[in-house]
Each structure stands twice: as structure tokens, then as C-alpha cells.
Amino acid sequence: MSPAFVLEVQTNREEEELVESHQYHDGVKHLCERGLAKVPRKYILPALERPFISKKDGATNLKLPVIDLAKLQGPDRVHTLKSLSKACEEYGFFQLINHGIASESVLNMFQAARKFFELPFEERSKYMSKDQSVPVRYGTSFNQNKDSVFCWRDFLKLSCHPLSDVLPNWPSSPAELRQAVVNYSKETKSLYLMLVKAVLESLGLVETAENADENDSCDHLEEFEDGSQLIVANFYPSCPEPDLTLGMTPHSDYGFLTLLLPDEEVKGLQIQHEGRWVTVEPIPNSFVVNVGDHLEIFSNGRYSSVLHRVLVNPFKSRMSIASLHSLPFNSMIRPSPKLISDANPRQPKHVQRIQVLLEDTQIF
Numbered sequence: 539m540s541p542a543f544v545l546e547v548q549t550n551r552e553e554e555e556l557v558e559s560h561q562y563h564d565g566v567k568h569l570c571e572r573g574l575a576k577v578p579r580k581y582i583l584p585a586l587e588r589p590f591i592s593k594k595d596g597a598t599n600l601k602l603p604v605i606d607l608a609k610l611q612g613p614d615r616v617h618t619l620k621s622l623s624k625a626c627e628e629y630g631f632f633q634l635i636n637h638g639i640a641s642e643s644v645l646n647m648f649q650a651a652r653k654f655f656e657l658p659f660e661e662r663s664k665y666m667s668k669d670q671s672v673p674v675r676y677g678t679s680f681n682q683n684k685d686s687v688f689c690w691r692d693f694l695k696l697s698c699h700p701l702s703d704v705l706p707n708w709p710s711s712p713a714e715l716r717q718a719v720v721n722y723s724k725e726t727k728s729l730y731l732m733l734v735k736a737v738l739e740s741l742g743l744v745e746t747a748e749n750a751d752e753n754d755s756c757d758h759l760e761e762f763e764d765g766s767q768l769i770v771a772n773f774y775p776s777c778p779e780p781d782l783t784l785g786m787t788p789h790s791d792y793g794f795l796t797l798l799l800p801d802e803e804v805k806g807l808q809i810q811h812e813g814r815w816v817t818v819e820p821i822p823n824s825f826v827v828n829v830g831d832h833l834e835i836f837s838n839g840r841y842s843s844v845l846h847r848v849l850v851n852p853f854k855s856r857m858s859i860a861s862l863h864s865l866p867f868n869s870m871i872r873p874s875p876k877l878i879s880d881a882n883p884r885q886p887k888h889v890q891r892i893q894v895l896l897e898d899t900q901i902f
């Protein structure tokens with residue numbers, strides 16, 4: 539074979555890959571709409587990273603520890619705080635029931651997000667951007683600018699703080715989206731603040747509700763009130779070969795807490811627990827809440843930001859809505875001094891696990 543011929547074949551292949559990779563950047567939904575019988579090479583994970591490599595993986599469904607918000611606010615608070623602490627230490631996850639957010643608000647949020655994903659590609663693609671700091675971003679995979687293998691997910695990310703600044707940038711279509719996200723983000727923010735208060739209390743950083751000096755606990759909460767909030771709508775189309783790819787590859791969330799509404803009909807979220815992948819069984823009308831990297835750092839490793847991932851399936855698309863919360867942009871996240879002691883020294887290893895970092899958040 540002449541060198542010129544080899545070069546030509548190589549160039550053609552590179553060109554093909556370029557054309558292909560452009561298609562992949564348009565998202566999985568767009569790709570599936572054109573009909574797919576097989577998973578394209580770009581989404582095929584190396585054999586050892588595929589979802590069903592071990593028989594044990596995913597064989598068990600897991601009922602996460604349940605925290606009842608109504609009990610957290612009543613006479614059972616101290617006992618419930620202990621359960622909260624145990625869940626954050628042992629699982630990094632819990633399900634929150636009786637959360638008080640109206641089902642209408644949840645439904646409207648899901649419906650608006652679903653309608654967004656159903657818009658023609660030209661409309662959705664207006665919000666594609668490489669810039670991670672923009673207040674609205676439609677995209678695909680985990681980080682499409684870095685991933686060598688893509689995951690089977692499209693997303694819409696809406697920055698929610700401060701609302702008055704970001705709102706004019708949010709998609710104007712579908713018509714109901716802005717109002718649905720405003721309502722939902724306000725409700726999840728106040729729920730998050732209740733949970734943060736409980737978390738601080740469970741770590742012994744504020745006094746129990748009955749004894750607390752109002753001003754003292756408010757001081758602590760101010761930074762959290764002004765914190766960042768990102769709402770992420772995830773869409774995972776059904777997949778012809780689900781054992782070759784993942785909706786989201788193993789990751790931990792960057793913030794303090796994530797309040798997740800998983801699809802109630804379609805399972806898919808798996809967490810790493812006791813050395814294996816287990817599938818979360820969502821309880822209807824509840825949130826799945828997880829500890830993020832910033833809380834792991836802040837708690838000096840007492841609470842765990844646990845790896846999780848998402849399976850896809852050949853039958854049905856899946857949706858989830860995540861609300862990720864942390865301190866304001868540019869804040870320093872470091873272990874609370876009260877949680878560092880000779881017996882529990884500062885744990886630098888916990889800082890290294892951060893995988894998704896808001897660009898301006900410093901961690902040291």
C-alpha cells in the first residue's frame with residue numbers, strides 16, 4: 539500500500555470522525571430521533587467500565603434511609619437528626635418524605651422540562667454553549683468538551699441565583715418554563731435551607747432548635763441563603779444496547795446538598811454502597827437527597843459525597859430534575875474548624891474527589 543493511499547484513508551477516517559463527533563455534540567435525543575439500532579462507538583464504554591460487569595452489580599435494589607421532614611420539625615427532631623447523621627455518614631444519601639413542596643409545583647417543573655426536550659432541535663440548540671458560567675446551558679454527556687466516551691444523557695442547566703439576574707436569560711419556550719422554574723427553585727431553596735440547618739445541627743455546629751440563640755443560628759445560615767443554586771433537568775432517551783453505555787458515568791456532585799427528583803416510573807439511579815453498585819428504589823412523592831463534595835470537605839470527611847451513576851434501558855426514556863446547592867461563587871470551602879481535632883485531623887484526601895467544579899468556586 540503506497541504511503542499516499544494510507545494518508546488518504548487516514549484523512550477520510552479523520553473527516554468521518556469529525557462529522558460524527560459534530561453529530562454527537564448535538565445530543566443523544568437528536569441522534570435517536572434519526573433512528574438507531576446500535577449504540578455508536580462514541581458511547582461505548584471500555585469493557586471494565588460498563589454497567590453489568592459484575593453479577594453483583596445492580597442485582598440489589600436499595601431502599602435508602604428515610605428522613606421525615608415533618609418529624610424533623612416536631613418533637614422528634616433530636617432523634618431524626620441522629621438518623622440524618624447516620625444516613626449522611628453511611629450512605630451519603632437519603633430519601634426525604636413529607637417535604638411540604640406542593641405536588642403541583644413538582645409536576646409543573648417536570649412538565650416544563652419535558653416540553654423543553656420535546657422542542658425542535660433548532661430551538662433547543664440556541665442554548666448550547668461551551669462556556670460553563672452562562673446562566674442557561676443545554677448540552678449532552680457529562681462534560682462534552684472533555685469526555686472521550688460520551689454518556690447517554692442530554693441536559694438543561696439553569697442557574698437560579700440571583701433570580702432577577704438570571705431569569706431574563708432562561709428559555710422563553712415552552713411558555714410555562716420560566717414560571718415553573720421560578721416556583722420550583724424558590725421552594726427547593728427554602729427546603730434546602732431547612733436541611734442545611736438540620737445538617738449543621740447534626741454536626742454539632744449550631745445548638746438544637748429549642749436552645750438556639752436565634753441570632754447565632756442566623757449568622758451561620760446567611761452564607762447559605764446567598765448560596766448558588768443550579769437546576770439540572772436530565773433526559774435519558776431509551777437505548778438499544780444499555781449494557782454498553784451509561785446515562786451518567788460515576789460521579790459525585792460538587793455542592794453541599796443535591797435535592798433530586800428521580801423519574802418515578804423508570805428506575806436508573808445507582809449508588810456505590812458497601813463496595814458495589816445498588817439501584818435506588820424511589821419512594822413516590824419524595825426527594826432523593828445526597829451529600830455533595832463541598833459538604834464532605836466542610837464536615838471534614840464525616841459526611842460522604844458518594845459516587846453514583848445512571849443506567850439506561852431499551853424500553854423507556856427517563857427524566858430527573860436535580861437541584862444542586864452550595865455556597866456563593868468565589869467562596870472558600872474548607873473543613874469547619876470545630877470539626878478538626880487531634881482525633882480527627884484535617885483530611886486533605888477529601889478535597890481531591892471533586893469532579894465537577896463550578897468554575898469560580900475555590901476549594902482550598
Ligand SMILES: O=C(O)CCC(=O)C(=O)O
Pocket residue numbers: 770772786791798800801806807846848857858860
Ligand atoms: O438522573 C438521576 O437519577 C441522577 C442525576 C444526577 O446524578 C445528577 O444530575 O447529578
Ligand SMILES: [Fe+2]
Pocket residue numbers: 789790791846
Ligand atoms: Fe449526580
